[in-house]
Amino acid sequence: MTSGYYVRVAGKALALFVAFDILQAAAGLPGRLETLSIYRHLVPPLARMDIMRDYPSSVMWRLEPLLDAHQIGRPKEAGEFRVAVLGDSGSFDLFSPARDAIPGRMSALGTPIGGRRVRAYNLSYQTPNPLKDLVIEEHALKRQPDAIVWFVTLYDLAADAPPPFRENVHLLLRVNRDDVRALSERFSLSTWETRRLFAAPDRFWRRSVLFTGERYRDFSLLLARGALDALTPGDPSDTFRARRPWIGSVPLPPAPLFDERAGGEPAMPNARWETLAAGQALARERGVPLLLVNDPIFRGSGPGAEHEYNSFYGRRLYDRYRATLARFCDAKGIALLDLWDLLRPEEFGDTPQHYLPAANARVARAVNEELLRIAR
Numbered sequence: 001m002t003s004g005y006y007v008r009v010a011g012k013a014l015a016l017f018v019a020f021d022i023l024q025a026a027a028g029l030p031g032r033l034e035t036l037s038i039y040r041h042l043v044p045p046l047a048r049m050d051i052m053r054d055y056p057s058s059v060m061w062r063l064e065p066l067l068d069a070h071q072i073g074r075p076k077e078a079g080e081f082r083v084a085v086l087g088d089s090g091s092f093d094l095f096s097p098a099r100d101a102i103p104g105r106m107s108a109l110g111t112p113i114g115g116r117r118v119r120a121y122n123l124s125y126q127t128p129n130p131l132k133d134l135v136i137e138e139h140a141l142k143r144q145p146d147a148i149v150w151f152v153t154l155y156d157l158a159a160d161a162p163p164p165f166r167e168n169v170h171l172l173l174r175v176n177r178d179d180v181r182a183l184s185e186r187f188s189l190s191t192w193e194t195r196r197l198f199a200a201p202d203r204f205w206r207r208s209v210l211f212t213g214e215r216y217r218d219f220s221l222l223l224a225r226g227a228l229d230a231l232t233p234g235d236p237s238d239t240f241r242a243r244r245p246w247i248g249s250v251p252l253p254p255a256p257l258f259d260e261r262a263g264g265e266p267a268m269p270n271a272r273w274e275t276l277a278a279g280q281a282l283a284r285e286r287g288v289p290l291l292l293v294n295d296p297i298f299r300g301s302g303p304g305a306e307h308e309y310n311s312f313y314g315r316r317l318y319d320r321y322r323a324t325l326a327r328f329c330d331a332k333g334i335a336l337l338d339l340w341d342l343l344r345p346e347e348f349g350d351t352p353q354h355y356l357p358a359a360n361a362r363v364a365r366a367v368n369e370e371l372l373r374i375a376r
Helices: 003-027 029-034 037-041 063-069 102-109 130-143 171-175 177-186 192-197 209-231 271-285 315-332 357-374
Strands: 080-086 116-122 147-152 290-294 335-338
Touching: 003 029, 003 209, 029 209, 063 130, 080 102, 080 130, 102 116, 102 357, 116 357, 130 147, 130 171, 130 177, 130 271, 147 271, 147 357, 171 177, 171 192, 177 192, 271 290, 271 315, 290 315, 290 357, 315 335, 335 357
Parallel strands: 080 116, 080 147, 147 290, 290 335
Antiparallel strands: none
């Protein structure tokens, strides 16, 4: 074969690639693939948001197929008052089986609301981040919830900047960036994540396989790992991790992670708080009540306790946060349940916002009682 033959073959292959690239970009093919319902047939429906295996890639977190596979993707049962629970590792509970986490305890109580029994679904995902929760809420609202419960904390509301030790944009936001872009444009949200993710304009040429090829790779891995999960015996949500030493066994540090600075800094509310208002707007559109819950926090004692509650929060800053959050929610029409001092120090685990199973039960009861009040 002559060199001309190989040139013609290479030319045809290049032309086919360019044609495919233009067509897939115009059709938004990666996004279409990522929402295929085939995923729900590959992942055990009992799986929570985080399946405890620390997968090295972002493949598990495409929200549409993930929620299809989640229990909340099933048809609503007769007599079910469906509650979608948003939050972080505190409400998810990294250390307990699903039945002992706060949503599991809410379901176990079986609180009747309007003649139906509460069934709570754990849509929490580790690391506090209200923008991440907003994206999850948008998808959860398609699954016919009767209420949204949203756990929040000062950890990611203190300032519109990366929190300590969390310099990267949250994994869930990176891999669901199409949803983040749409929500940020719709509600005029501008946080450090949106500014970092969307600094470059959305040009057509940036939809080329040369820029989006990892999405095809992740989709292939999603199918392969989904099949692996389906072949794994047992319920992947019925696992737990070993707890580290009790937070109260460690002396308070010289300075907490978050503390008051001169002149009322960091300023609150800031741009991140508008994600809470956006969440209320999404829920109101569907006629679904939303309950915002301020997480319980550990309150330390001993040296340093006069100026800090725990290793996370200084007293002056946290007190200002609670007062500001109450005013903000009142102005935005958001129902707020402030549980900051509900739990005793011995009811916490290894951090100021990880709880023991019995404490989860107390939080669940308080949340159910408030739902009963606001959702009649």
